[in-house]
Amino acid sequence: MLNPQLNKHGELQHLLSIEGLPKSILNHILDTASSFVGISDRDVKKVPLMRGKSVFNLFFENSTRTRTTFEIAAKRLSADVINLNIQASSASKGESLLDTIDNLSAMHADMFVVRHAQSGAPYLIAKHLQDTGQSHVHVVNAGDGRHAHPTQGLLDMYTIRHYKKDFTNLTVAIVGDILHSRVARSDIHALTTLGVPEVRAIGPHTLLPGGLEQMGVRTFTNMDEGLKGVDVIIMLRLQNERMSGALLPSAQEYFKSYGLTPERLALAKPDAIVMHPGPMNRGVEIDSAVADGPQAVILPQVTFGIAVRMAVMSIVAGTQA
């Protein structure tokens, strides 16, 4: 089966998932991102790589943070950015996803940045563009259901590389609601592709999906054991709706077993870094003392996120060699 993200020359045409991408492409994105990091510190924070291109931010699911970082990234590449909050417009009038895409394509979109509550929605869009002879239009997945959030995965890799330099001697723990997390899936694929020898997932059985072992992950239900000797801790957000009911009894009990406290952090390597894709629930998955502490790299993640998204958009659009 052909990987729908790559064109026939093996170049990245869409970014739909990290799974299936070769290490060379991941490294190329990270290298390109590092050339963009400096731009944000300049007086004129722009490069003309995507001048004249139209980027449509298609958010079928609410997100302020991710949409904003994509918007900033596109603007720093000099693209024209159109934000569409579809929940509030066509979909509520009954227009189908592909009708929306056709209409926006008719407005000469060059790129769709898509967030959707359904796993796989960006694949449907990419296939439709190909079937309708519009394969010059690119799709970047900004989060689809539980499936993937590849730009988050890449910015996490950028952050790890920034602080740890080499992936091949690391132990990385991902903690929390793995079951519902697209970030966890993208991180897992990126980490294993880049050669991290030990990827751990930590959480209660109700939040660990089956089949993690086949993805190259070691699972732990005991947080203290799982954190022992790790270099990187990636905390996941626990959604409000999961905090009570049949998955977990309460936020308090969750914090007691899986909250990242200074005491637990001390079990990791002394130079371990703490990451979080945001937005954080202080006191639910992470103690403020850790979130604001010296080992947290949560705000640099956000900054790197813009450079990584600039890299992804310019590479996908073919404007970056």
Place this chain on the structure above:
Amino acid sequence: MKLHIKNGHLIDPANGIDAQQDLFIDAGKVLAVGAAPAGFSAEQTIDASGLVVAPGLVDLSVRLREPGYEYKATLESELQAAMQGGVTSLVCPPDTDPVLDESGLVEMLKYRAKTRNQANVHPLGALTVGLKGEALTEMAELTEAGCIGFSQAEEPIEDTTVLLRALQYAKTFDYTVWLRPQDAHIGRGGIAASGAFASRLGLSGVPAMAETIALHTIFELMRATGARVHLCRLSSAAGIELVRQAKREGLPVSCDVGAHHVHLTDADIGFFDSNARLTPPLRSQRDRDAIRLGLLDGTIDALCSDHTPVDDDEKLLPFGEASPGATGLELLLSLSLKWANDYAATQAAGGPRPLARALALITSQAAQVAGLSAGTLSVGANADVCIFDPQAHWTVEAAALASQGKHTPFLGYNLAAQVQTTIVAGRVAFQRNAA
């Protein structure tokens, strides 16, 4: 009309016939097999040289989409598809709109189907009013109107007391209850089989225990009531093993599987292909292998197409929003023979030949499960015949299908076996034009 079908390879699993034999038909019935009866003079002769002459196929699950979903398919389109697929008897589940829970609706459906003069349509009545799992339907009335059994289609009964009462009541009149084993809660909202594949794709899962828990409940209720149950669309290795044990125990149970599940696994979802969104979901290779073995050792009685026409609007959606189901009437024969080809490799010495074995699953055995006097070419039986070319290959594509449903995970596949002629009650109802 006196019809003579000559030079064909006649396969009639019910009578153990698998040889070159002529078939003689008169007044809508099979008159003789082999030698012509004295004084027989054919008004029409069909030369079936190089072709297989088999009983018309019996398909245990065909959604005609009437009443209520005519935008997805109509009786006209789907009965034509049945003819092209060689299916002369079909059973349709009650999940129409309104559901088949009143005799008037069943009579109307039977009447509409009869005027088409194509396949024989055998509806299943709803087991509970509106398929809601609360109140029993008027089963005797519905039987009089033409229902051959009672089913909950895809709506599991939440209240086990209601299921117990339904089985007790059905047993009273010796009706068969058709159930797809599916727990009412576990796996609800799931869209793919639980496992590594669903986890990777971020699709919510339906664990195999959704099937096995339901099976345990059904078997326990069968022991208590003695009711006869036909289990529909088994999907898991564990489920098939439970059926095997139940049969060994002597429970009055039969079961079928959908033709898709004999060949495909969850990996065929690929990059979120909504054509592979099916109910029950496609499972792992281990489950598929267990299904194939179950067909071999007789645990599974019949293969059906689980024909479910879905239109573009409901299929060209993200995987989780797409309607489940695939078109199947015109693929049933080819998919069954595809299994036979694989079976040929492991054939036990002295057993029926693969082609005959596969045809039994979609003719005599399917008819037996449904209690129909169809699926055989015995002298005196209704002359429903399917004549096909086992060597002809065809490509599954929208243009090749008469069904209004054009979505199938087999799109683009090249399959062997193509129906040439379909005969219903001694009348040629479909004849494929020479290529």
